[in-house]
Amino acid sequence: MSTLRREVTNLNAETRKMKIICVVCPISCNIEVTLKGDEILNVKNNLCERGKVYAIEEITTPKRMLTTTVNVKKGHILFLPVKTATPIPKDLIFPCMEVLKDVIVKTPIHKGNVIVKNILGKGINVVSSRSVELMKI
Numbered sequence: 254m255s256t257l258r259r260e261v262t263n264l265n266a267e268t269r270k271m272k273i274i275c276v277v278c279p280i281s282c283n284i285e286v287t288l289k290g291d292e293i294l295n296v297k298n299n300l301c302e303r304g305k306v307y308a309i310e311e312i313t314t315p316k317r318m319l320t321t322t323v324n325v326k327k328g329h330i331l332f333l334p335v336k337t338a339t340p341i342p343k344d345l346i347f348p349c350m351e352v353l354k355d356v357i358v359k360t361p362i363h364k365g366n367v368i369v370k371n372i373l374g375k376g377i378n379v380v381s382s383r384s385v386e387l388m389k390i
């Protein structure tokens with residue numbers, strides 16, 4: 254996700270303030286988090302608790318949905334759009350892409366089918382974003 258969502262101000266050698274725009278709902282609160290080293294001292298400007306949870310997670314263990322494509326064998330399209338069933342830690346995005354670049358699926362595929370179960374042993378499934386029929390010759 255874009256670094257535009259974050260703005261860091263160093264208050265002193267140990268303490269810094271981060272501004273994060275909450276993306277949980279359209280209100281887009283501009284949340285301010287104060288940290289001392291890795292310790293979160295304060296979260297403010299969030300209108301609700303969900304924003305606090307989001308801001309803390311965004312700082313400590315940011316997650317993203319992975320969307321990409323895998324190869325299709327004998328389908329009416331060459332590449333199948335896939336996504337992780339849930340957001341995954343950002344540092345798993347490229348290792349997952351490495352796995353998915355070698356995946357070739359056989360048709361027919363239905364939207365929501367599990368394409369890779371428990372990728373990297375992390376308990377995350379990669380699912381199909383659309384259906385693909387067997388190519389008729």
Ligand code: SF4
Nearest residue numbers: 275278281282301304
């Ligand atoms: S803090 Fe709450 S109200 Fe504000 S954007 Fe996040 S979810 Fe919406």
